[in-house]
Each structure stands twice: as C-alpha cells, then as structure tokens.
Amino acid sequence: MRNKITIVGAGYVGMSLSMLLSKFNSVTVLDKDNKKIKALKEKKSTIKDEDINIFWKKNNLKIKPTLSSKTAYKDARFILVCTPTNYDPAQNYFDTSAVENIIRDALKINDKATFVIKSTVPVGYTESLRKKLKYKNIIFSPEFLREGRALNDNLYPSRIIVGSKNKEAKLFVKLLQENAEKKNIKTFYMKSSDAEAVKLFSNTFLAMRVSFFNELDSYSISKQLNTKSIVDGVSADERIGNFYNNPSFGYGGYCLPKDTKQLLANYKDVPQNLIQAVVQSNSTRKDFIANEILKTNPRIVGVYLLSMKTESDNFRDSSIQGIIKRIKAKGVEVIVYEPKLKKNKFFGSKVIKKLEDFKTKSSLIIANRRSDELEDVNDKVYTRDLYGDN
Numbered sequence: 001m002r003n004k005i006t007i008v009g010a011g012y013v014g015m016s017l018s019m020l021l022s023k024f025n026s027v028t029v030l031d032k033d034n035k036k037i038k039a040l041k042e043k044k045s046t047i048k049d050e051d052i053n054i055f056w057k058k059n060n061l062k063i064k065p066t067l068s069s070k071t072a073y074k075d076a077r078f079i080l081v082c083t084p085t086n087y088d089p090a091q092n093y094f095d096t097s098a099v100e101n102i103i104r105d106a107l108k109i110n111d112k113a114t115f116v117i118k119s120t121v122p123v124g125y126t127e128s129l130r131k132k133l134k135y136k137n138i139i140f141s142p143e144f145l146r147e148g149r150a151l152n153d154n155l156y157p158s159r160i161i162v163g164s165k166n167k168e169a170k171l172f173v174k175l176l177q178e179n180a181e182k183k184n185i186k187t188f189y190m191k192s193s194d195a196e197a198v199k200l201f202s203n204t205f206l207a208m209r210v211s212f213f214n215e216l217d218s219y220s221i222s223k224q225l226n227t228k229s230i231v232d233g234v235s236a237d238e239r240i241g242n243f244y245n246n247p248s249f250g251y252g253g254y255c256l257p258k259d260t261k262q263l264l265a266n267y268k269d270v271p272q273n274l275i276q277a278v279v280q281s282n283s284t285r286k287d288f289i290a291n292e293i294l295k296t297n298p299r300i301v302g303v304y305l306l307s308m309k310t311e312s313d314n315f316r317d318s319s320i321q322g323i324i325k326r327i328k329a330k331g332v333e334v335i336v337y338e339p340k341l342k343k344n345k346f347f348g349s350k351v352i353k354k355l356e357d358f359k360t361k362s363s364l365i366i367a368n369r370r371s372d373e374l375e376d377v378n379d380k381v382y383t384r385d386l387y388g389d390n
Helices: 013-021 034-041 050-059 069-073 097-109 123-132 148-153 167-178 192-222 226-235 256-266 275-294 319-330 354-363 372-380
Strands: 004-008 028-029 063-066 078-081 116-118 137-139 159-164 187-189 300-303 333-336 349-351 364-366
Touching: 004 137, 013 028, 013 050, 013 167, 028 069, 028 148, 034 063, 034 116, 050 148, 069 097, 069 333, 078 097, 078 167, 078 364, 097 116, 097 123, 116 148, 116 167, 123 192, 137 167, 137 192, 148 364, 167 256, 167 364, 192 226, 192 256, 192 275, 192 333, 275 319, 300 319, 319 333, 354 372, 364 372
Parallel strands: 004 028, 004 078, 028 063, 078 116, 116 137, 159 187, 300 333, 300 364, 333 349
Antiparallel strands: none
C-alpha cells in the first residue's frame, strides 16, 4: 500500500471511489452516518450498484470505515471531499459549508495533506477557498457518474479532469489511471475554475438534451403525432445520435436540477437565454404531464416508484415528485408504491407496501419508466417511456 487516502462521505461518489482506489492504496472512509459505516464494515455497499458488491468480493478489498475524524485525517496524503452540496434557492448558490468545514477540521489534524474536492461547487469556489484558508493544496476534480453505474464509470471513465497542474495533482491522476480498467484515459489539466465550469456545463448540456426530447414529446402529444417515429427519425442523424433521447417526466436526481440552477446563478452578469430556458423547461414539462394526467379524471393516482431510473435507489428531486405535488394540488388522491420507503406516508399520501394492493387500488398508475411488474395492468399505466430504458 503506497498512499493513505481518506474519503469523506460514503455516498455515490465516495463509495465508488473507495472501491477504485483501495486496489493499490490504503483507503479510510469517514462518514457521520453510523448505518453507512456499519454497512462498510460488513463489506456491503452503501448505494445501489450491483457492480460494487461483485467487485468487492472479487478483489478482497480492505477499506477502513470510521466515524472518527482524527483517525481518518491523521497521516493521510490525500483527503477526498465527497459530501453533497445542495442548491440553496434563498441564496441562489450552492451550500458549500460542509466542504469548507471538512477542510478546516482536517487541517487542524493534518496540515500536509492534499485536498481533492469531488463535490460539485460554483465556478471560482476552489480558488477562493485556497485564499480564504491560506492553503494551496486544494484541488478540484469533478466526477461524472451515472446512478447505478458509479463504479463502472470510475473503472471506465470518459475523461479525467483536474483543476491543477502541480505535482500532487499529477500523482492523484496517476492513482486514478492505474486503478482504472480503461487504458489511455483522456486527461485534462486546467485551472480549478475551468474544471468547475466543465462539471456544470456538462450536466447542463445533459439536462438540455433531456429537455429537448421532452419538449418534442409534449409537442407530439399536443398535435396528435407519433413521438417515437419523430425521435427515431431525428436521432438517426449521426450529429444528434440515438442516445439520451427517451422522454420522461423531466430531469431529476442528484445533479441535474441543482447544477443547472447553479450554472444559471453563475451567469448573473453574463447575457444568456439558453441556460434559463433549460431550468424553466423542466418545470414546464411537469406542468404539461400533470395536466395530461388530470385530463383523464383519475379517481386515485398510483405512483409506481419514486426513483428516476430502474437501477437507482435515489429519488431525491425526482421529477415524479413534482407531478405528485401538482395533481394533489388539484384534489386528486395519490397513493405510492415504493419498496425503499419505510414510512407509511409520503407527502401526505399513503404508501402501499404490497404491489398487488397498489395495482388494485389505483385507477391510474403513473410510472416514469416501464416495468415488467406492471405488464398485467398496462391498460391503466401512464408513462412517456418509449424505449424501456433510462
């Protein structure tokens, strides 16, 4: 084991990175959630990603989970900050307090470590934090992970972006490269602010693409056209491509909603129209879908799963939640089927534990993505999923 690496946060980013980097390094994972630490001690993934459990057994990885900051930070060469930064609508800015607090606390124990921020932050944040803390060894390196495929995207990354060109940054890149399965990974060294912009613009472009095909679908429904025929014809153009083109209730999840809003906030003094349109489009799509559902005069609307994708266990900011709020505001009764929920209520709606009961009680079932589980009640399923994929 050549380097001690501490990973702060055992979510999607931290969990998958701990798998990747523990192949050839000593990895300690710090989290304040005792349940996650317990799972790690039992060699269980803290996120839904089948590849992780297989990879862990296959490679017999040794990861040291801890609740102790002192244990985690002491003697670490690299400290990776992988905590979420939520968008604060009141401040029109990411809440980066957790990132700063982690680095401040760690510096009291270890003032020689290199900090790598994997959390998404506003453009210019890393440079301002270096000046604020008077500490140069803070690097921003964005992640580009899909829910349910986080480890795969670390083993076979599309690219590596690092917001620094110093010695430690190059060593960190070497660690990522030698632990990955993919060879000859495209690697870009740049200023930290440029790297921060890459992350926000990448996710906003994906949100824009989702919004484009959703608005295509809205148009097709309104004009009584065949959405699939149009999408197939449009996507056959190699410049456009046959991917990321399956209509949905809107974009959601960990990154796209907050990252698009943060990028828009960064445009405060810069003329723009498109970024604002991407943010507004998602709300407009939810309005449209909710109205289409209400046109059927449903007695009880059953919501089949809250997660955005079939292989995901995350339903934070999922678009279907926006649909729920809209149709409930019109007085329609809503029930929810979500096996991951332990509570009996969600947004004041009853959670049905048994799938068959859910099917029977629902007069209309809305599903962001199709499922074989609903084949027998397909006549009362409302979805915009054309291709049966994410």
